[in-house]
Amino acid sequence: MKFDKHGILEMAKMNYDPTRPKAKNPIKIQDVSLRDGHQSIFATRGRTEDMIPVAKMMDDIGFYSIEMWGGATFDVMHRFLNEDPWERIKTLKKYMTKTPFSMLLRGQNVVGYRNYADDVVEAFVQRACDHGIDIFRVFDALNDFRNFQTVVKVIKKNKKHFQGTICYSLTEPRMGGKTYNLDYYLQKAKQLEELGADTICIKDMAGLIAPYDAYYLVKALKEQTDIPIHLHTHFTSGMGDLTLFKAIEAGVDIIDTCMAPYAYRTSHPAVEPLVISLLGTNRDSGLDINKLAEIDKEMEKVIPKYKHLLDDTKNAIIDTNVILHQTPGGMLSNLVNQLRQMDALDKLDEVYETLPRVRKQLGQVPLVTPTSQIIGIQTVNNVLFDKDGEEFSNITEQVKDLCFGLYGKTTLPIDEKVRKKALKGYPRGETPITKRPGDMLEPELPKIKKDFRGLAKNIDDEILCALYPVTGKRFLNWKYGHEDIPDDAKPKTLDNVQKEQELIQKALSGKLTTKKDKSANTRAFDVYVDGEHFNVEVADPNVRQMGIVVKKKEEIATGDNTGNLIAPIPGMIIEYKKKVGNKVKAGDTIVVLEAMKMFNNLGAPCDGVIKNIVRKAGDSVAKSDILCQIEPNK
Numbered sequence: 001m002k003f004d005k006h007g008i009l010e011m012a013k014m015n016y017d018p019t020r021p022k023a024k025n026p027i028k029i030q031d032v033s034l035r036d037g038h039q040s041i042f043a044t045r046g047r048t049e050d051m052i053p054v055a056k057m058m059d060d061i062g063f064y065s066i067e068m069w070g071g072a073t074f075d076v077m078h079r080f081l082n083e084d085p086w087e088r089i090k091t092l093k094k095y096m097t098k099t100p101f102s103m104l105l106r107g108q109n110v111v112g113y114r115n116y117a118d119d120v121v122e123a124f125v126q127r128a129c130d131h132g133i134d135i136f137r138v139f140d141a142l143n144d145f146r147n148f149q150t151v152v153k154v155i156k157k158n159k160k161h162f163q164g165t166i167c168y169s170l171t172e173p174r175m176g177g178k179t180y181n182l183d184y185y186l187q188k189a190k191q192l193e194e195l196g197a198d199t200i201c202i203k204d205m206a207g208l209i210a211p212y213d214a215y216y217l218v219k220a221l222k223e224q225t226d227i228p229i230h231l232h233t234h235f236t237s238g239m240g241d242l243t244l245f246k247a248i249e250a251g252v253d254i255i256d257t258c259m260a261p262y263a264y265r266t267s268h269p270a271v272e273p274l275v276i277s278l279l280g281t282n283r284d285s286g287l288d289i290n291k292l293a294e295i296d297k298e299m300e301k302v303i304p305k306y307k308h309l310l311d312d313t314k315n316a317i318i319d320t321n322v323i324l325h326q327t328p329g330g331m332l333s334n335l336v337n338q339l340r341q342m343d344a345l346d347k348l349d350e351v352y353e354t355l356p357r358v359r360k361q362l363g364q365v366p367l368v369t370p371t372s373q374i375i376g377i378q379t380v381n382n383v384l385f386d387k388d389g390e391e392f393s394n395i396t397e398q399v400k401d402l403c404f405g406l407y408g409k410t411t412l413p414i415d416e417k418v419r420k421k422a423l424k425g426y427p428r429g430e431t432p433i434t435k436r437p438g439d440m441l442e443p444e445l446p447k448i449k450k451d452f453r454g455l456a457k458n459i460d461d462e463i464l465c466a467l468y469p470v471t472g473k474r475f476l477n478w479k480y481g482h483e484d485i486p487d488d489a490k491p492k493t494l495d496n497v498q499k500e501q502e503l504i505q506k507a508l509s510g511k512l513t514t515k516k517d518k519s520a521n522t523r524a525f526d527v528y529v530d531g532e533h534f535n536v537e538v539a540d541p542n543v544r545q546m547g548i549v550v551k552k553k554e555e556i557a558t559g560d561n562t563g564n565l566i567a568p569i570p571g572m573i574i575e576y577k578k579k580v581g582n583k584v585k586a587g588d589t590i591v592v593l594e595a596m597k598m599f600n601n602l603g604a605p606c607d608g609v610i611k612n613i614v615r616k617a618g619d620s621v622a623k624s625d626i627l628c629q630i631e632p633n634k
């Protein structure tokens with residue numbers, strides 16, 4: 001039976017039988033549940049122990065590859081899960097011996113948020129190869145492929161697979177316009193071919209690509225090159241499945257999907273409906289739907305551990321803002337958070353309006369980590385601080401670096417007036433560089449080896465510290481038993497989760513015994529009821545005696561003269577710039593706090609003398625936590 005005049009969908013025998021005839025051009029499927037899936041919907045909190053039960057089953061499916069590392073996993077594992085990121089590759093390899101392993105690599109940013117020196121980048125990629133990564137999906141936030149040079153050398157030397165990636169971006173609702181048009185993508189694909197890419201990936205991290213745009217883009221790429229084309233999109237806007245389907249009709253070679261329990265919302269289309277939709281066609285995946293369903297069943301067992309991480313504030317599982325503004329969903333929610341913290345939510349419409357202009361002035365860059373944060377935060381600054389027609393009155397450090405060329409070449413030139421203003425008095429110089437940013441950076445490993453001597457036991461530890469000096473050090477202290485592992489970094493059992501849920505329910509319904517028993521081991525967590533914040537402490541379920549302490553989080557006055565410097569947002573302390581006894585003036589930077597992957601300098605609330613430093617570098621702090629106390633000048 002034929003029902004498509006292009007001969008795309010020739011129907012053959014229609015059954016679920018895994019021994020059904022092989023399709024002429026089967027779609028190849030990469031599963032991304034174990035990396036982008038849980039990164040997208042569970043804040044990357046997936047633990048290795050919860051992947052092991054399905055690892056062998058997934059290996060038996062016949063996926064083209066399994067993405068299980070890179071992106072945010074390296075950061076989150078050592079920071080929040082007390083897991084050595086390198087170990088995950090080795091552990092999963094034991095159960096998955098047939099399917100190639102794939103990782104997401106941010107070019108010269110590796111798995112961090114800035115450009116690292118070549119020696120760090122080379123060492124990282126070499127060790128990733130040694131541990132068992134087979135396919136490297138390499139991208140750069142600016143699509144400046146000079147930032148690929150160093151990693152590609154090492155990938156090729158190890159005879160591994162280099163997937164050259166183009167970040168998909170838009171300036172209007174559909175592909176086209178002056179910048180991100182078909183020509184742009186075809187040019188970029190040509191550059192990747194010249195770099196020796198084994199496959200080319202269109203990476204649509206925001207779920208922006210519309211079905212017909214995917215169709216025409218894939219068609220045009222297939223005409224231009226013989227290199228296999230891989231499409232990565234997210235469901236965020238609701239177009240994901242439609243887009244994959246049109247791309248498959250256009251001849252895309254490989255697509256990314258998730259197992260159903262990790263699919264949809266800001267994650268990816270699920271594999272199961274696609275397998276059925278293509279059944280019997282000449283793009284039939286050949287995958288066994290019954291085996292997939294068994295994996296789903298096994299995966300569902302651990303989902304209760306992660307469910308609290310799902311954003312369920314809205315009933316809709318799509319984000320229509322993404323369609324309206326052509327910007328990543330995560331970026332928009334960051335903007336909302338930032339405005340809320342500054343008590344300026346009423347400025348949201350103005351931010352949406354200003355964003356395209358700021359982006360254009362800063363070189364019309366694609367919006368992906370870290371450029372989405374850089375553009376977003378600068379837009380908020382412009383909306384809040386610009387007065388009397390003066391633009392860019394408060395320029396962030398990252399925007400200065402971008403203007404200097406430290407991230408690479410922007411898509412369009414940066415507005416000359418803005419660049420001049422940003423680089424006035426910039427310590428590296430007022431004339432921007434045009435060379436590869438990596439050429440600016442001195443080797444970093446010798447200093448790391450010296451600074452972490454004794455603590456870092458091998459090159460893997462050293463690389464971790466090079467990428468994440470503060471949290472890396474903290475993790476190694478846990479790993480080698482120099483410091484106690486905090487409760488919130490320990491894994492939970494399903495039993496723990498169930499008991500906690502019951503206790504929270506009790507707390508919410510007011511049926512609580514208030515018992516201040518500090519002797520029992522307690523676990524604290526935050527509960528929000530109608531906008532009120534409660535800190536609920538629950539005795540460790542393993543301890544026989546059950547006590548619950550609920551206290552309303554104290555309100556701490558901000559901006560008065562009590563001299564308390566408080567955290568305006570939750571985050572992690574990078575460093576204290578002052579010591580006890582130091583004299584400070586209002587506004588002097590006292591603490592550097594990392595939040596939303598950006599460094600925030602927190603200034604003294606008043607003139608005075610530092611009386612007490614309450615926390616230390618590496619501590620995670622909640623909003624409104626006191627960081628430092630200042631004795632105000634009388």
Ligand code: CO
Pocket residue numbers: 036204205232234
């Ligand atoms: Co993604």
